[in-house]
């Protein structure tokens with residue numbers, strides 16, 4: 142890389158000329174930044190291994206490097222700044238692409254996402270309007286069309302007609318599943334109450350006119366917390382996000398939902414939406430989508446499917462049928478920054494009918510004018526980056542077959558890991574993997590037997606201690622830094638619907654192999670030997 146000589150930012154003390162330079166060419170002291178850039182490009186895994194320190198520091202200790210609120214008066218040398226990046230920031234970040242990091246939905250990225258991300262930054266397109274994005278606008282519409290087709294399988298003629306029709310939108314590209322869910326429910330609300338009414342008069346006037354006491358959203362207990370944010374923002378109210386119980390497989394109980402819907406309608410509430418989950422965040426469960434579609438039709442309610450996680454399962458010939466019924470949804474959320482292996486900040490909501498998003502359409506005079514092709518007229522967000530390029534790249538470079546392979550191997554690994562847990566006497570599989578997410582806990586065989594026989598009060602006490610054991614092992618494993626699982630709380634039907642703490646494992650990292658998974662269990666068994674855990678187990682014996 143050509144290094145420039147001449148005054149650096151710091152030497153020149155912020156004169157205009159040197160300020161202009163940093164917008165065009167790197168200053169000579171940018172060399173370390175260029176080295177980091179090269180190291181990341183040449184050997185990302187090596188860079189992360191070298192620079193992320195595996196030993197966990199307490200966050201309060203890390204905060205000491207970030208405790209000044211003063212904006213530096215004088216310019217810095219870029220090289221000084223990169224010292225800070227390596228020493229204080231990268232070293233204490235999380236190695237999310239590590240094969241042993243199987244606790245969350247964030248994993249490794251294909252290498253081409255790095256240079257492509259740089260191109261997105263370099264071009265700095267703003268997708269809100271054509272005047273700042275040009276070719277990126279049809280690109281984004283194409284990506285939305287591809288996803289629409291993956292879900293709804295409409296005829297070719299449908300896409301010929303709608304793909305680039307500026308009056309309509311097959312979906313909205315956004316920063317993630319949260320905004321996608323909000324957008325879906327926003328359009329459902331406006332359609333239910335008449336877009337002219339609600340958008341202009343506000344919720345109170347529109348409800349009065351519709352003769353409704355309020356609105357309700359129905360979803361299983363396993364619904365993502367973003368739905369609660371949506372209920373709050375849209376004026377529905379969190380209390381009216383109705384959480385329905387699930388069956389032994391963490392799928393929504395249809396009978397309970399049907400009864401609750403009838404009851405709400407009787408009370409004068411409008412059913413804003415029935416929401417189905419295709420890959421619940423904590424359990425990976427998939428609701429009976431066909432039955433939910435039937436219910437939505439009966440109720441005349443918008444049917445939304447949150448497939449932020451599980452949507453990518455549609456790539457797999459073998460597993461696609463698990464999501465049967467998704468094609469009947471009015472709207473579907475999919476996160477590309479999860480199982481499409483795109484960097485953070487890429488979500489989408491797709492609408493079956495091209496006119497649905499018109500219910501939230503907004504225009505302004507200087508941009509997103511009526512009749513323009515500006516994408517900003519159909520999105521919640523304003524300025525947005527050209528992330529669609531990264532999704533487009535994944536779809537082209539990895540392709541349907543490639544994604545199928547990624548999905549299938551994740552499912553196979555989940556099945557392998559579930560079998561390993563099941564086969565081990567001291568682990569108890571609690572959440573069986575329906576997709577590639579599962580839950581389990583450390584619970585010695587003798588205790589598993591005892592739990593079957595005990596009275597409810599004793600069971601509860603035993604489970605409370607086991608919860609503490611699970612938490613301790615999870616924290617100790619995270620601190621040791623070799624492998625990582627997360628933890629959550631789920632209802633356990635085996636023990637009378639008690640809510641218990643479990644290790645949560647998400648198997649989407651292509652670099653994770655069986656050996657790593659065996660190590661996860663071995664390390665947990667080692668950690669269970671710790672005197673503190675043994676003391677807790679002794680406590681249980683005396684219960």
Ligand SMILES: *Cc1c(COP(=O)(O)O)cnc(C)c1O
Nearest residue numbers: 317318319365422447449450476
């Ligand atoms: C991840 C997730 C979301 C939220 O997506 P963000 O991208 O984190 O905003 C919503 N629903 C489900 C089921 C998810 O897994």
